Amino acid sequence: MNHKKRQILYGYGFIGIWLIGFILLTLIPLIRSITFSLSDVSITGNEGIVTYPVGFDNFINILTTDVTFIDNILMFLSEMILYVPVILILSMMIAIMLNQKIKFRALFRGIFFLPVIIVSGPVINELLNQGAGSVPLIEQYGMLETIGEILPSFLAQPLQSLLSEMIMVLWFSGVQIVLFLAGLQKMSAEVYEAAQIDGASPWETFWKITLPSLRNIMVVAAIYTVVMLSTFSNNTVLGLIRQMMFASNGGYGYASAMSWLYFILIGILLMIVVLIIAPKENVKRIKGGKKHATQHSKNKKLL
């Protein structure tokens, strides 16, 4: 009993600072943000902030009349649908290449991780402004125009923006590459040896062993990617929310409603991403695989 009480006391003692911070700076603001989103908020000189409840008017207004917001949200969505898979696949491919027996691995890894350190809204802004955000070859050979001519516009537009902002994809893959590489290096060589003995080709090995065991990391990487892209300072939706805070036709209430709509959208997006990637039964498969592998190495010894 005494021990238990001490545990509770010390436990709350250690995390107490978080609880206080959470209640004051996250929970109460969240609740206030809901009230704001359901109100018309005006700032008066002597009374400070005055809220007047208007129900779902803000939301209805945004969804029915705010063309800019809807446009930006749709742009953001189409970018995410394109960027997230491309970032994940690309960073996994780079990680697999780095995991081969190659020289200068540390150097390459250092280069691929470098952008994580320097990427910021204003810097990316300047680079894109100067046209340094694209791959030089793509620009020179007029690939963008060709794509515009060949493909229908709903496909061509995101693809063009992807290619001309290639830097956004590459520079945002640094953490994911390191995550995948760490995962790859933790995998036991035994499994691969066993597969090789069984006559599996590298192609089959990738699909049957590498990919399933990277799933957990892929979920982490996918969540990271979505959160990072959706909260990056350059994001147009974020910019719009910020602008609306102080706009005459907006205000705190309107901007809060926008934030909630955006958050709900990201929440749905995250759920979809996790549902697609998250392992379903692969836990069993990996366990089976390991048994298989140890059996094989035993057999090898016997032989």
Added chain:
Amino acid sequence: MQLNIQKTKNSFKKKLLGLQLKDGLLFKTLIYALLIGIGFVYVYPILYMVSISLQDLSDLLSPSVLYIPSKLYLENIWTSFQVLKYLETLFSSLTVTLIPALLQTMVASLIGYGFAKFEFPLKRVIFGIVILTYIIPPQLIMIPRFVLFNDLNLIGSIWAIILPASLGQGLYSAVFILIFYQFYKMIPKALEEAAQIDGASPLYIYFKIAIPLSIPSFITSFLFSFVWYWNETYTSSLMLNNVVETLQLRLLTFVSSYQDLFPGDAALINEGVRMAATLLIILPMLIVYLFIQKLFIQGIDQSGLAGGEQ
């Protein structure tokens, strides 16, 4: 003779394609080519920045000068150095990033330890909420926080950044709490039990045993806090409200600051000056990275975020 030729042919084939495709020369060349190609695209923007910022107007306009400037021209760098008020701004940038990063790291360690080592009611629920705060987007709580800090007269002061950081509600605090939690979970119980038998209090164990062991986690958390605070502009620009200026924020208003400093000269602001300014912004981080690159990557490896077992 013919057998010999056959033999060399075979060994050549073996070298080229390898036994298992993966160890062949062809495969290796392909890998290196791809890695170098992608690596080039990665550093291209930085090379471009360096090259453009060293070109004077005639070089910028001349079609014959693409990447390599005809002479060493440092005027752009000097101009943007002045426009950014570099040293002064660098100092204030460092204050509003280093202090929150340090506080955030220390607090995350404390909180992570609490979750890792003690049993208390609602622990799992609270820990779940900690993780959930990672996906609560900043813009959602930014407005009410702005209102709150405005009431407290904290807008435009460094406290608007320090306060959330020191209460575990800073930039990506959840990630750092998780890193410390994972680390402290791994410390064997026997170690603490031995200290407990010797009569050490939990606080003593935390300060004298846990903290010294978790120095690598401290380094990782501090580095990433530092980098993320350095590069974050969305919330900080609102909270600092142009009273405290950071390098990143000055880059956002670079054109107008340039016009203030060189009135009438506005037409002369060219990509050379702007790229020089951008280069100056990322320079401190580049230097840091050059020296302690390994620490960053090891950090992610050790953080347990990529944990194989799970």
